[in-house]
Structure formats: structure tokens, C-alpha cells
Amino acid sequence: MNAWQPGQALLLNTERFLLRSLTVADATDTYVAWWNDAEVQAGLGMRPRGWGRTEAERHIAKFDNRQRFHLGIFPKHAVLPIGFIALFLEGGARARTNIVIGNKQYWGQRVVLEVREAALAFLFERIGVHKVYGQVDSRNFASVFNYKAQGFACEGVLREHTMDADGERHDLVNFGLLRDEWRARRTPGRREPGGVR
Numbered sequence: 001m002n003a004w005q006p007g008q009a010l011l012l013n014t015e016r017f018l019l020r021s022l023t024v025a026d027a028t029d030t031y032v033a034w035w036n037d038a039e040v041q042a043g044l045g046m047r048p049r050g051w052g053r054t055e056a057e058r059h060i061a062k063f064d065n066r067q068r069f070h071l072g073i074f075p076k077h078a079v080l081p082i083g084f085i086a087l088f089l090e091g092g093a094r095a096r097t098n099i100v101i102g103n104k105q106y107w108g109q110r111v112v113l114e115v116r117e118a119a120l121a122f123l124f125e126r127i128g129v130h131k132v133y134g135q136v137d138s139r140n141f142a143s144v145f146n147y148k149a150q151g152f153a154c155e156g157v158l159r160e161h162t163m164d165a166d167g168e169r170h171d172l173v174n175f176g177l178l179r180d181e182w183r184a185r186r187t188p189g190r191r192e193p194g195g196v197r
Contacts, residue, residue, distance in 0.1 A: 004126070006066045012118045017111070019071040019085065019118060021063070026072055027056035030080055034102030035059075044100065045137030045162040045170065073101070073115055082106045085115055087123065095129045112146045120150075124179045131178050137162055138171040147175040151185050 004010050009021040022031075034040050035049040035056065049055070063070035067089045072081035082103035088096045097119060099112050123129045136143040138157070148154075152175035160169035 008065060010065055010069055010071060010122075012071065012122055014114045014118045016075060017115060018074045018076055019115060020074065021065050022060050022070045022072045022081075022084065024057040024060050026081070027053050027060055028080065029053075030102070032056045034083070034100060037102070039104070040100060040102055042164065043137070043140050043143065044098065045140070045164070045172065047164070071119075073111065083111070085119055087119060089127065089129065092128075093130045095123045095127070095132050097123075097132060097134050107142070112143070113150060116146070116150060120177070120182055124182055129179065131176055132182075133174065133176040136173050136175065138173050144173060150177070151181055152177045153181075 009023075010019075011021075012019040032051055032053055032055075035051045038048050041048050051059075060070055062068065063086070069085075069087040071085050071087070073083045073085065074081050083099065083101035083106070085097060085099045090096060097116065099115060101107060101111050120132060123132055133155070134147065134152070135158075136147065138144070155174045155176045158172040158174070161172035162170050164170060
């Protein structure tokens with residue numbers, strides 16, 4: 001982890017990836033395409049946005065590297081990201097995360113587990129939050145699996161909370177992980193995938 005200060009760009013390292021704060025210059029055609037891809041957005045329980053570069057730049061500009069972080073996921077030695085992770089601090093005690101892997105060649109490659117582990121280390125150890133949580137559409141089986149695999153507990157289901165592009169309603173599942181739970185599963189000497197360096 002770099003010597004980050006609030007308001008400055010954040011850089012985290014994992015075994016395979018660099019996570020860095022995105023800027024409006026990162027609103028490339030590739031990035032914009034993820035927001036308009038029905039399959040990618042379905043993983044978020046959202047509809048394609050119909051965005052152009054202007055909307056993407058506005059979205060990126062909302063992140064201040066103080067309370068809101070938007071980190072591109074870059075394979076080491078690559079120019080373009082394969083996705084991003086967003087972190088939202090809520091009052092200092094809590095943080096919410098979400099991850100999008102826009103490059104489908106990386107689906108099923110354990111990217112989410114590696115990247116989120118680095119984010120958890122940053123949030124729990126550097127920021128000092130007590131809890132990290134996320135919400136996922138119940139149909140997103142890969143995300144549900146990843147949350148459980150990383151030790152998150154299912155804290156409840158919001159029934160018929162989201163609506164897909166066809167007008168069908170679906171449940172939203174809430175997952176949470178406490179700092180002490182995260183620390184307890186990190187046994188001494190065990191190398192965790194995606195730890196902050």
C-alpha cells in the first residue's frame with residue numbers, strides 16, 4: 001500500500017493486479033462499454049445505462065478518495081483495466097463495496113476474491129472501519145459464492161427489491177463482515193490472496 005493520505009489517489013497491490021484510483025482520463029471506450037453491457041450490468045442487478053463518455057467522466061468525478069473510492073483493476077504491466085472496485089465509507093465505522101469485472105475473459109478467475117481482500121485490508125487496517133458490507137442480486141450466484149467464500153455472513157434478504165430489464169423483480173441479498181471476523185480468519189503465516197503490500 002502506498003503512503004496514502006485522504007484526497008490523494010490510492011494505489012493497492014495484489015499478486016496479479018494493481019488497483020488505482022481512476023481519473024476522468026480513464027473514461028475510455030472500454031470503461032464506458034461496461035456500463036452499457038446488459039450482461040455486466042445484470043451482475044449488479046441493473047439495466048444498461050446508455051452512457052457515453054460524458055456520463056462516465058461525471059461518474060468517476062464523484063469519487064473523492066476520502067469517503068468514496070473508485071479503483072480500476074489493472075493486470076500488472078497492462079494499460080487498460082479489466083474492471084473496478086468501488087468503496088464507500090459511511091461515517092467511519094462502516095464501508096460498502098461493489099466490484100465489476102467488465103472484461104469477461106477474467107470471469108471465473110478469482111479476481112474478485114483477490115481484489116476484495118486488498119480492499120478489506122485497506123478498510124479494516126488503514127481506515128479502521130468496524131464492518132464492510134455489500135449487496136448482491138440473488139441471481140448473481142458467482143457473487144453470492146464469493147461473499148461466502150470470503151467469510152461474509154448473509155444478514156438478510158430484501159425481497160423483490162430489484163427489477164431487471166424485462167420487468168421481473170428479484171431479491172437483494174445483504175452480506176456483512178466484521179473486522180474481528182476478518183482478522184480471525186487470517187491465521188499467522190498464511191498468505192492471503194490479494195493482501196495489501
